[in-house]
Amino acid sequence: MKEFKGNVLFLDRSDINTDEIIPAKYLTEIEKAAMKPHLLEDLQLDGFHPKADIKEKAVIVTQDNFGCGSSREHAPWALEENGIYVVIASSFARIFRQNMFNCGMLAIELSKDRINTIFKEFGKSNVQIAVDVETSVIMIQSKDQTKKIEFQISEFDRALIKTGGWVEYADKHY
Amino acid sequence: MGKTIAEKIFEAHLADELFGDVSVLKLDRVFCHEITTPTAIRDLVSRGKDRVFDPDKIKAVIDHVTPAKDSKTAMQGKILREWAKRHGIKDFFDIGHNGICHAIFPEKGFVQPGFTIIMGDSHTCTHGAFGAFAAGVGTTDLEVGILKGVCTFKTPQTYKIEIIGTLPKGVFAKDIILKVIKEITVNGATNMVIEFRGNIVDEMNMDQRMTLSNMAVEAGATSGICLPDMTTVEYLWEFIKDEYSSRQDALDTFSRFRSDDDAVYAKHKTIDVSDLEPLTTFGYKPDNVKPVSQMKGIRLDQVYIGSCTNGRLEDLRIAAKVLEGHIINDHVRGIVSPATPKIFSQAMEEGILKTFMDSGFCVTNPTCGACLGMSSGVLSDGEVAAATTNRNFNGRMGKGGMVHLVSPATAAASAIKGEIFNSSLYCK
Ligand code: SF4
Numbered sequence: 111m112k113e114f115k116g117n118v119l120f121l122d123r124s125d126i127n128t129d130e131i132i133p134a135k136y137l138t139e140i141e142k143a144a145m146k147p148h149l150l151e152d153l154q155l156d157g158f159h160p161k162a163d164i165k166e167k168a169v170i171v172t173q174d175n176f177g178c179g180s181s182r183e184h185a186p187w188a189l190e191e192n193g194i195y196v197v198i199a200s201s202f203a204r205i206f207r208q209n210m211f212n213c214g215m216l217a218i219e220l221s222k223d224r225i226n227t228i229f230k231e232f233g234k235s236n237v238q239i240a241v242d243v244e245t246s247v248i249m250i251q252s253k254d255q256t257k258k259i260e261f262q263i264s265e266f267d268r269a270l271i272k273t274g275g276w277v278e279y280a281d282k283h284y
Numbered sequence: 285m286g287k288t289i290a291e292k293i294f295e296a297h298l299a300d301e302l303f304g305d306v307s308v309l310k311l312d313r314v315f316c317h318e319i320t321t322p323t324a325i326r327d328l329v330s331r332g333k334d335r336v337f338d339p340d341k342i343k344a345v346i347d348h349v350t351p352a353k354d355s356k357t358a359m360q361g362k363i364l365r366e367w368a369k370r371h372g373i374k375d376f377f378d379i380g381h382n383g384i385c386h387a388i389f390p391e392k393g394f395v396q397p398g399f400t401i402i403m404g405d406s407h408t409c410t411h412g413a414f415g416a417f418a419a420g421v422g423t424t425d426l427e428v429g430i431l432k433g434v435c436t437f438k439t440p441q442t443y444k445i446e447i448i449g450t451l452p453k454g455v456f457a458k459d460i461i462l463k464v465i466k467e468i469t470v471n472g473a474t475n476m477v478i479e480f481r482g483n484i485v486d487e488m489n490m491d492q493r494m495t496l497s498n499m500a501v502e503a504g505a506t507s508g509i510c511l512p513d514m515t516t517v518e519y520l521w522e523f524i525k526d527e528y529s530s531r532q533d534a535l536d537t538f539s540r541f542r543s544d545d546d547a548v549y550a551k552h553k554t555i556d557v558s559d560l561e562p563l564t565t566f567g568y569k570p571d572n573v574k575p576v577s578q579m580k581g582i583r584l585d586q587v588y589i590g591s592c593t594n595g596r597l598e599d600l601r602i603a604a605k606v607l608e609g610h611i612i613n614d615h616v617r618g619i620v621s622p623a624t625p626k627i628f629s630q631a632m633e634e635g636i637l638k639t640f641m642d643s644g645f646c647v648t649n650p651t652c653g654a655c656l657g658m659s660s661g662v663l664s665d666g667e668v669a670a671a672t673t674n675r676n677f678n679g680r681m682g683k684g685g686m687v688h689l690v691s692p693a694t695a696a697a698s699a700i701k702g703e704i705f706n707s708s709l710y711c712k
Contacts, residue, residue, distance in 0.1 A: 125470055125569060129677040134656045137319050138349070138356035140326060140363075152679040154568065175471040178504065179677060180656075181406040182320065183422035204475050204506055205406060208436075209422035265303035266436070276436070280428040281333060284299060284308070 111272055112195045114216055115240035116168025118250075119194070120233050123155050126172060127179035128206060130154065132188040134180070145188035169196040169239045171228055177206025177217075186213045196241055198248070200225040211270045216241060218248070218261045231255070243271055286544025288442045289509055290477040293417040293541060297400045299434050306436050309417075312399040314429040316344040317385050320404030322363040324427040336371045337433035343394055344368050345377040347384050348652045349659045357659075383624025383650035386410040386498065386592035390490070391624055393523025397512035397538040402429050407592050407674065408507075409500045413493035414520070415512030415541055417477070420501060440506055441550035442543075443473045446482035449558035454710025456602070457488060457495040458594055458672065458691035462563040463555060465503050466573035474504030476550060479543060484557055485510055490519040491598040498593045499674050502570040512538040562710050564670070565689040568678040576694055579704045586669040587612070587699035588681075589692055590621030590648075591655040594672035597627045599692040604631075604639040606696035606707045611644055613702030618645035619661045621653045645699070657681040670698045 130153045132145055139145065150160045170176075170189070176199040177185060186209045189197070196216045210217040218241070220228075228250065235252045242249075248259040263271075273279055287295070300308035314337075321344065328334050336342055344364055352358035361378075368376035377388060386407055389395060397415035401408060404426040411418035421435060429435050445464060465472075478500045485493065493510045500508025510516075517524075517534045528534040561575040589595070589603050600622060612618045620640050622628040628650055631637050637647050654661030655673045663669055663685030672695050673680075676687040688704055697707035 127677050129675070129680055133679055133683070134658055137658070138354070138360060140322055140356075140359065142323075152683065154678050175474065175504065178470060179406065179675065181404060181408075181420040181422055183323070183404075183424060186422075201471060201474065203471070203504060205420055205422055208425065212422060212424035264305060266306045269303070276424050277327070277331065277333070277427055277431070280432050280434060284432045284434050 111274070112214055114196045114243065116238065117166055118169045118171055118237040118239050119163060119167035120229065121155060121170055121172040122229060122233065123172065124174035125178055126153065126176050128177055128182050128185040129179055131177065131185040132182065137182060137184060142187045142191055145184055146191040149188040149192050164192055168193055169198065170194055171225070172197065172199045173225060174199065174201045176202050178203035181205045183209045183213070186210050186215055190215060196239070211267045212276045214271055214274050216243070216271065218263065220259065220261060224259065243268060285548060286546035288479060288543045288547040288549065289415060289511060289541050290417055290440045290442055290507070293398055293400060294439065296398065302436065305438055307439055308434050308436050309400050311402060311429055311433045311435055312341060313394060313401040314342045314426070314433070315385055315389055315401060315403035315408065316342060316364065317348060317405060318346045318360045318364045319348045320423055320426060322360045324404065324423045324430060325363055325367045328427055328431060333431055336373070336430055339372045339374065341433065342373050342430065343375040343389055344373055345382050345385050345388060346379065347382055348656065350379055350382055350651050353659045381625060383627070384592045384595060384652055387596060387623035387627070390414065390494065391626055393520055396520060396524070397516060398541040402426065402435050406501045407498055409505060410494050410498040410592055412500065412507040412509040413490060413497040414516055415510060415538065417507055417509070419506050437506070438475060440477045441475070442479050443476045443505070443551040444479045444481055444549040446554040447480065447484040447557060448482040448554060449484065449556040451484055451557050452560060452712070454693060454707055455557070455560050455562055456691040456693060457492040459560055459563045460484070460557055461496050461499040462565065462573045462689065463557070463560060465499060465571045467555060468503050468553065470502065470569055470571045471504040473500065476505055478503065478505040478508045480508060480510045486513065489515060489598070491596045494596070495593055499570070502674060511542045562691060562694050562706055564694065564704055565676045568676055570676060570689065576690070576704055576706045582688065582704040583668065584616050584670055584698055584702055584704065585667040586617045586619065586661065586663060587695050588619050588654045588661055588669055588671040588673065589695050590623065590653060591673040592623065593674040594692050595621055595623030595627070597630055599672065600627065600631050600636050601634070603692040603696040604636040606693050606709060607639055607643040607700070610700045612699040616699050616702050618643070618699045619648060619654060620645050621648045621660065622650055624650050654681055670695050670704055
């Protein structure tokens, strides 16, 4: 199982699509590692500088409908290659969300209110998040405060995270 | 309590239930193309699991970048080609026989009512037009589909969208689906199946239904389903005639997948299209939609007619009708990509390709091409296109480019005018 903790990258926008996460022109690559330098390269977000802002981040916090558009699993791979194993959003596109868990990574849904509060209270500062999958708790911490937030994932998603993915599970059971 | 078509298909394919809310479904089809499958193949090989569950249920095509444009795309084709050969996948379509996945697979009769289908491609929802549950998936799900013929889905909720009224002249299925996306927004149907109903859908042919179902994912939907009827049977008849005693017999069999009258829907919307105008997108989201008549003076550099949304014969016929006798604007590069070889040769026989060429269009081979900005018509920074495709995301057709999604009629009229413009087929 991966470690789900580290510095937070805030992306204050909804509907960030997989073309923005990893542009189609890199889909000719067969190695996951080739995705690394191109994560969020085409993101439309004022003041966002892909290379500098991604550096040493491990968790993304964002708004609605993250990962919409193309089904490409290259999007979670690009995150994985950059050490970002957790995305926390108010909602996800179905395929992206499934791809994350299938890769043994976390896509956590919180209510819109919760997300807005996190942006309001923490969005401007250096923030760390640590996720405990076992107890379904997010610890969010800045210089001034620490907050504990509970979340829900299904038992199936938890099983995928723990066993390291769907391929091994399915080959054994079906 | 009645059931929806999606619920009936799930029930008929249930292999297992996990933790109460996850259904493991047996798959009737796993479709593959050269962009998302090679990574799945490589991973299976590295796990020592280079197997396929059933070579007859797997169909594969090279369609996104064909002919290969560089050594990387050549390698993707090679991996798929060799894999198909090694596992005896007979329905593999390579250059000379290949076309866009969501056009060629239905055309070959691979999709039937009640089927479960996955593919590593988000527009797999297109095949819902046949009354199938068809969904796009990522590489890992595709891998498991290839290996074991199963896939997991949460039990779907259904969004019933009734499209009613009388469709004005010159307004098409593309305009209708843009209207639907505008109304329910880009995540209005996330984790849901859209069921397209109403007299307008009943009156549509399969090409039009596929245009409708194709863009269901642009509203977040898992699949976009139309109920099977005689139109579906007619389309499929040449492929199924040995299995059924008559068309009515086939229809009776398929009808067990039609939603019950007392089925329960999570959401419901009725859209009357009697006053609908031709629509276009603006900006980088498919739900940024307005009437073409309100988009004055949008100067175009390129017009692209093709893709799994609108690259079928009827689409080309409509565009050619608008182009007939006209030359496209000097500053517009017109590109048309018929979606399959069959469509290409029919368009040739009907003189449609000549009309395109006489008007100044470049006719390419069947391919996804410009649709995803990987080949055959990439936009340069700051350029603007009108396209019959399905995604206007930033950078979709090339970094810094802007794409306006339109119907084939609007695309053709816009090519002539040099700006986004209503076609002469449209009269209020
Ligand atoms: S035509 Fe475009 S949307 Fe359709 S499968 Fe090809 S790349 Fe995807």
